Amino acid sequence: MDYKALVQKYDTPLYVYNFDIVAQNFMQIKNAFKARKSLIAYAVKANSNMSLLKHLANLGSGADCVSIGEVKRALLAGIPPYKIIFSGVGKRDDEIAEALEKDILFINVESEAELGRIEDIAKSMGKVARISIRVNPNIDPKTHPYISTGLSENKFGVEIDVAKKLYLQAKNSPYLQPVGIHFHIGSQLTELEPIKEASEKVADLVRALQKIDIDIKFFDVGGGLGIRYQDEKTIEPYDYAQAILSTLSGTNMTIVCEPGRFIVGNAGVFLTKVLYEKRTKSKRFIIVDGAMNDLLRPSLYNAYHEVVVVGKENERGSKADVVGPVCESGDFLAKERELPPTEHGDIVLVKSAGAYGFVMSSNYNTRPRPAEVALEGGKDRLIRERETFEYIIEKEIRFMV
Numbered sequence: 001m002d003y004k005a006l007v008q009k010y011d012t013p014l015y016v017y018n019f020d021i022v023a024q025n026f027m028q029i030k031n032a033f034k035a036r037k038s039l040i041a042y043a044v045k046a047n048s049n050m051s052l053l054k055h056l057a058n059l060g061s062g063a064d065c066v067s068i069g070e071v072k073r074a075l076l077a078g079i080p081p082y083k084i085i086f087s088g089v090g091k092r093d094d095e096i097a098e099a100l101e102k103d104i105l106f107i108n109v110e111s112e113a114e115l116g117r118i119e120d121i122a123k124s125m126g127k128v129a130r131i132s133i134r135v136n137p138n139i140d141p142k143t144h145p146y147i148s149t150g151l152s153e154n155k156f157g158v159e160i161d162v163a164k165k166l167y168l169q170a171k172n173s174p175y176l177q178p179v180g181i182h183f184h185i186g187s188q189l190t191e192l193e194p195i196k197e198a199s200e201k202v203a204d205l206v207r208a209l210q211k212i213d214i215d216i217k218f219f220d221v222g223g224g225l226g227i228r229y230q231d232e233k234t235i236e237p238y239d240y241a242q243a244i245l246s247t248l249s250g251t252n253m254t255i256v257c258e259p260g261r262f263i264v265g266n267a268g269v270f271l272t273k274v275l276y277e278k279r280t281k282s283k284r285f286i287i288v289d290g291a292m293n294d295l296l297r298p299s300l301y302n303a304y305h306e307v308v309v310v311g312k313e314n315e316r317g318s319k320a321d322v323v324g325p326v327c328e329s330g331d332f333l334a335k336e337r338e339l340p341p342t343e344h345g346d347i348v349l350v351k352s353a354g355a356y357g358f359v360m361s362s363n364y365n366t367r368p369r370p371a372e373v374a375l376e377g378g379k380d381r382l383i384r385e386r387e388t389f390e391y392i393i394e395k396e397i398r399f400m401v
């Protein structure tokens with residue numbers, strides 16, 4: 001890839017996504033589950049760019065959404081309502097009402113109180129809400145605590161015995177139709193055993209529900225499939241699917257899988273330019289024009305992204321921190337990396353930045369958010385304009401007295 005040409009054309013900081021790799025990743029998961037009917041519902045929160053969603057819609061993807069805004073994005077991008085799921089631990093009344101209005105596939109319920117709200121809202125609208133209950137299987141996914149969600153100390157889902165009670169409640173309500181069961185134990189999962197254990201526990205619950213005439217049609221296994229940022233061992237989609245499918249004997253459900261990171265993480269890069277180098281007594285800093293407001297993962301999770309200086313990949317170097325211009329010591333993209341001497345204008349390539357990159361960006365320090373570019377069939381095209389100063393202040397300026 002000619003990153004220099006891209007930077008000349010679009011400037012930095014810049015996100016670039018390879019849509020061909022996105023398609024490959026999507027098909028890999030789709031094919032892994034081919035022994036059963038499946039719906040791959042891309043987790044929109046990983047990267048919600050409209051052109052990316054349209055690309056996924058064309059591949060047959062559904063969408064897992066965590067706000068009504070994401071539901072509306074998915075619909076606008078051409079994902080049909082019957083492939084859209086609404087998840088999330090805190091849905092507002094108006095979000096629930098709009099989801100019912102749009103007639104999406106189902107709502108993932110995360111608490112008893114939420115089930116009650118959904119019932120009331122469906123009743124007031126004269127509708128029947130299709131629901132799925134998010135079960136917390138209480139299993140340690142062995143990932144970063146901030147992205148682990150399947151332990152009883154996490155805020156997500158309900159415990160298995162509570163779930164059973166909620167299914168009965170739903171079955172007995174004329175305004176609720178239980179159609180699915182859901183679990184999602186965490187993100188960046190790199191071990192198979194916790195997934196299999198969780199799936200087994202939830203499948204047992206499904207079989208118990210069958211016995212009391214509650215027929216679950218969708219087995220929603222969440223997302224979380226990890227990717228390689230550094231040298232992690234990762235799970236093959238085929239093995240992941242097999243681990244889940246092996247727990248489902250005696251059932252006839254459609255698999256719903258909600259991958260986010262796996263689809264886009266390694267399909268995207270972040271490009272930033274070197275402004276200066278600076279040395280203190282103990283450290284070497286490479287100061288670049290991209291910052292934590294553009295790519296938050298290093299600051300938020302101490303996440304590792306591989307970085308290289310474009311055109312100097314093979315040069316010897318010394319340890320340096322790659323830092324942005326934001327006024328926070330926590331503003332860094334990489335720490336203690338072996339990097340060659342750089343000059344003003346050199347391009348630093350930050351890899352694996354397609355997921356949880358742009359979507360977590362902000363205007364902190366009145367920095368316009370970066371442009372986004374898609375690569376497809378060897379061609380590049382802009383899919384989000386770089387923000388301008390005027391755009392940032394637009395919602396404030398007219399209130400100034």
Ligand SMILES: *Cc1c(COP(=O)(O)O)cnc(C)c1O
Pocket residue numbers: 043045046064087088184186187188222223224225258259260261262355
């Ligand atoms: C975040 C999330 C996903 C996607 O997670 P990835 O690690 O990006 O695959 C899927 N389902 C739910 C409910 C989520 O919260």
